[in-house]
Amino acid sequence: MSSPFVLKPCDARFTQAIENIEVTIDAIYNGEGKASSSKNTANQEEIEGSTDARYAAKPLSGLGLAVKDLFHIQGLPTAAGNPDWLATHSIAENTNSCVANILKAGAVFKGKTITDELAYSLHGQNKHYGALVNPVAPAHIPGGSSSGSAVAVSAHLADIGLGTDTGGSIRVPSSYQGLWGLRTTHGAVTCDNMVALAPSFDTVGWMTRDLDTLTKVANVCLNSATQSTISEAPKFGIAAHLFEQTSHNSLCKTWLAALAEHSDCIELSEAQLNLNTLETAATFRTLQGGEIWQQHGEWIEDTQPDIADDIMSRLDWCKTITTQDIQHAKAQQTVVINNLNALFEKIDVLVIPTTPGVAPRCDADETTLANDRNALLALTAIAGLAGLPQLHLPLFTLHNAPCGLSLVGKKGNDLALLALAKKLTTR
Numbered sequence: 526m527s528s529p530f531v532l533k534p535c536d537a538r539f540t541q542a543i544e545n546i547e548v549t550i551d552a553i554y555n556g557e558g559k560a561s562s563s564k565n566t567a568n569q570e571e572i573e574g575s576t577d578a579r580y581a582a583k584p585l586s587g588l589g590l591a592v593k594d595l596f597h598i599q600g601l602p603t604a605a606g607n608p609d610w611l612a613t614h615s616i617a618e619n620t621n622s623c624v625a626n627i628l629k630a631g632a633v634f635k636g637k638t639i640t641d642e643l644a645y646s647l648h649g650q651n652k653h654y655g656a657l658v659n660p661v662a663p664a665h666i667p668g669g670s671s672s673g674s675a676v677a678v679s680a681h682l683a684d685i686g687l688g689t690d691t692g693g694s695i696r697v698p699s700s701y702q703g704l705w706g707l708r709t710t711h712g713a714v715t716c717d718n719m720v721a722l723a724p725s726f727d728t729v730g731w732m733t734r735d736l737d738t739l740t741k742v743a744n745v746c747l748n749s750a751t752q753s754t755i756s757e758a759p760k761f762g763i764a765a766h767l768f769e770q771t772s773h774n775s776l777c778k779t780w781l782a783a784l785a786e787h788s789d790c791i792e793l794s795e796a797q798l799n800l801n802t803l804e805t806a807a808t809f810r811t812l813q814g815g816e817i818w819q820q821h822g823e824w825i826e827d828t829q830p831d832i833a834d835d836i837m838s839r840l841d842w843c844k845t846i847t848t849q850d851i852q853h854a855k856a857q858q859t860v861v862i863n864n865l866n867a868l869f870e871k872i873d874v875l876v877i878p879t880t881p882g883v884a885p886r887c888d889a890d891e892t893t894l895a896n897d898r899n900a901l902l903a904l905t906a907i908a909g910l911a912g913l914p915q916l917h918l919p920l921f922t923l924h925n926a927p928c929g930l931s932l933v934g935k936k937g938n939d940l941a942l943l944a945l946a947k948k949l950t951t952r
Contacts, residue, residue, distance in 0.1 A: 591683035606651055609831055621717060623714050639651055640670050645670070647697045647897075648666050666887055670689075671732070674687055674698075679702040686733070689727055689729060696931065697901060700917055700928055701884035702927060705917065706730060706732040709939050749940065759789070760874075761790045761875075761876050765781075766793075768781070800903045804857055806906055861910045862911045874934055883927065884926060908933050914939040915932070916933075
């Protein structure tokens with residue numbers, strides 16, 4: 526438990542809680558555990574009744590699990606990336622159901638991982654803890670906010686990196702560290718017993734070094750009854766104009782040309798998916814910011830926590846968002862959703878860049894990082910505003926750093942995207 530990605534309070538209670546986790550999870554599934562709260566009774570009943578093949582066969586047996594420090598695990602502290610949060614919140618009494626499901630399926634808990642403060646960043650830098658090194662590209666930032674979970678997997682300290690994705694926190698570190706990463710359909714995995722950021726956009730996701738492991742986790746965490754299929758001969762919508770703006774455009778073009786040789790592809794015009802006109806970044810930023818202040822504003826004002834300047838400046842801005850701003854952003858969100866719905870009447874899968882290129886360098890200045898964040902949000906907000914699943918494929922390397930592209934599906938296409946990716950990468 527001494528690995529640098531692990532946030533380990535130095536007391537015996539932490540070690541004892543880890544030893545008790547297997548017993549606790551077994552008790553839940555054997556019907557001995559009590560419902561975590563009246564609010565989560567239905568979810569607890571679902572866990573208690575989940576003794577089907579997803580768990581009985583222990584499909585994740587022997588795989589190491591690293592858990593982002595937003596998820597509550599009974600008996601362990603949750604710090605949300607900030608020591609003042611840790612100091613002002615009690616030890617978790619209940620375990621997040623997704624964590625419980627993964628452990629019940631045989632995974633081995635390796636530890637909780639460092640996250641960007643309150644998960645409100647995409648860069649994987651937290652001033653309170655030791656710097657996280659991107660194992661596959663040490664000169665570049667690791668990406669956040671599921672940064673520690675990604676580093677744990679990239680460094681072979683774990684096999685499954687469990688995290689959250691609100692504005693890109695699974696997709697971005699996956700791209701920057703060469704991992705497979707799935708942002709699930711909003712609401713497909715319950716966000717119970719965890720620290721929220723912006724509930725209308727918060728999703729649970731995970732990162733792995735290979736697609737097979739990613740799929741095994743998905744089969745455990747996703748209810749197949751809520752999933753929908755993709756055509757056996759899907760039509761791909763290629764957002765070529767978005768790829769033109771990336772630093773790895775030539776690599777993407779080569780892969781997309783090969784895709785077009787074997788699949789039905791149409792090139793989307795800029796008018797069909799114009800991120801500037803749709804105001805994806807600004808719309809998402811406003812709606813997310815409003816919810817963040819609703820979630821954490823009172824604690825911030827009461828506690829006056831020590832938070833990194835760049836994150837604190839964004840939190841200060843969140844406080845200024847007006848009801849009129851929210852109303853305007855919600856109206857624009859509807860425009861974005863209608864635009865995407867119209868696209869998905871013509872295509873089955875949307876293909877877009879995950880990030881504008883490789884991760885910024887560790888010595889990048891604040892302006893470069895701010896510009897990177899803005900460019901990221903324009904892309905990640907596509908799925909974020911519409912609650913869609915997005916799968917990152919780690920296909921490329923540029924200047925000795927990883928990058929890739931994404932498949933975006935309709936709601937409930939999570940498992941179908943994984944199956945499609947398998948076909949595309951093994952033929």
